[in-house]
Amino acid sequence: MNIAVEHIATDQPPDDAKARDLDYGWQSGNQIELLENGEAYFPKVFEAMRAAQREILLETFILFEDKVGFELKDILIEAAQRGVKVVASLDGFGCGELSVSFLRELAEAGVAVQMFDPASKTLGIRTNWFRRLHRKIVVVDAAVAFIGGINFSADHLGDFGPEAKQDYAVQIVGPAVADLHHFALAQSGRQVRTRRGWRRRPQRPAPWATSEEDGLVRLIYRDNVQHRDDIEEAYIHALSKARTRAVIANAYFFPGYRLLREIRNAARRGVHVQLIMQGQPDVLLAKLAARMLYDYLLKDGVVIHEYCQRPLHGKVALVDDDWSTVGSSNLDPLSLALNLEANVLIRDRAFNQQLYESLEALARNHCQTMPEKRKPRLWLWRLTVGFLVFHVMRHFPVLTGWLPAHKPRLKPIESPAHDV
Incomplete structure (x- = not known):
């Protein structure tokens, strides 16, 4: 058949x-x-x-x-x-x-x-x-x-x-x-x-809308050709302009150095930055990788929550009182450097507030907050295995780039007449 x-x-x-x-x-x-x-x-x-x-x-x-x-x-x-x-x-x-x-x-x-x-x-x-x-x-x-x-x-x-x-x-x-x-x-x-x-939009638009009106939406995506870092750049740009608050809820968190630095810098200049991470992950390595970044962020005032009720699968963020993003992209090497992803950026105060209230309730009622000064433990593990895992994750996209590249093809397939 x-x-x-x-x-x-x-x-x-x-x-x-x-x-x-x-x-x-x-x-x-x-x-x-x-x-x-x-x-x-x-x-x-x-x-x-x-x-x-x-x-x-x-x-x-x-x-x-x-x-x-x-x-x-x-x-x-x-x-x-x-x-x-x-x-x-x-x-x-x-x-x-x-x-x-x-x-x-x-x-x-x-x-x-x-x-x-x-x-x-x-x-x-x-x-x-x-x-x-x-x-x-x-x-x-x-x-x-x-x-x-x-x-x-x-x-x-x-x-x-x-x-x-x-x-x-x-x-x-x-x-x-x-x-x-x-x-x-x-x-x-x-x-x-x-x-x-x-309608089509062939021009390369500015990443930040200057209009004061609500209801603004922009589609952004990443591919492996001309839009490799559009989503990551949108996060970086929004955080660089943050004045009062920033909340990021992301299932798999292991971003590049530039985004990490922008998160830290926002907290340093007085922005209330909150991260909501997985406390009960479906992939244990994701939790271990994210925790390697905690000390770097906590020491500069970033507040980190781990959601412990069930697996967190969200990929959302908000900055100040009107910028938000929702989509498919995690903040890890797979999403930021390999997968085909799509998000929307939203400039709308009512939506921003609704998302903020939802995430705030999540953090308040179902998360544990990481202490600002954590006691060092398992230091030998962190210096050996932790170091190796960190750098494997960080350079993962480069390693996979050695694999044979996909070639475009589109064809019908033959399937057996009976179920398998």
Whole structure:
């Protein structure tokens, strides 16, 4: 049986000359809604998909065959059957366990499924760990968009249990949706057309909006070509301008020296800087790596909280009373130097305050705060194993750069007629 699933193996932009270098400026007049965890996110996304009339574009790192994944599949199939164009771009590693029957149902209904960088297992283990499609974007009818860190899996719901993730996304309605739509369409390899209401921003915009109005949104992303450090630069620029407060909640925290220095410098000049990190991580190495940076930051007044209720999966930040960012990018070597990521920058006071209140409640009620002066312990371990782990993590992107580069290809695959 020939299943209409396309495999993309590239960290390059599409070949379409009009979509090679996409830069998006600040768009005003947007309505932005914070969606915390799956309880807020999934109903909004599924409602928009059920109401779709023309098009659904979806990118996700993870799609599991659980109650969330099955509901998404049914919604996409129903939309395709009523004539809606549906394109689902999935990561070959994060979605590598999807069954043939699951994909077949989507394909037979007319859903265009694309898999980024798939790879067969070696000794039963998936080995394609690096350069992932890590974005989480949904655009419906070029009228409403969703972006953040939430995948389509039941572990983003509280009833999943102690391992349920704490995470964030946003719903956007307004002019910025045109940019998200154009970006998602271009990255899917589909033809990009200019229509009424769809806008492109080819200029390279300033990273900081100067307008005093609210509702400003700008899409930023990182690829492995011309936008390698856009997200990191946005953090650095915002922190350099911080005057009163900065809060960063990030699941995997091991940024580069420049960003670390900007966090420290903000605290030195009197900005109240708070970091919310994982206290119960799903990857132990992430916690160990982050803790190696604590002393460097604590001694200059940065307040560090560890979220201990369940795994933290969020990738959000705010500066002062109007700048915020929400998206898929962690602040670690994978996200900042290898993965394909996307965030939105937001200049909106009401949204900033809503995000601040949510993070403040998280820090106050469910976190432990690291003492400013920690007692030195296990010093021998920190001088040996700690030193090695620090430098392996720091130079990890360079090491992976020695691996063979991906080459662009897009082709249908043959699948067996029976389930596996």
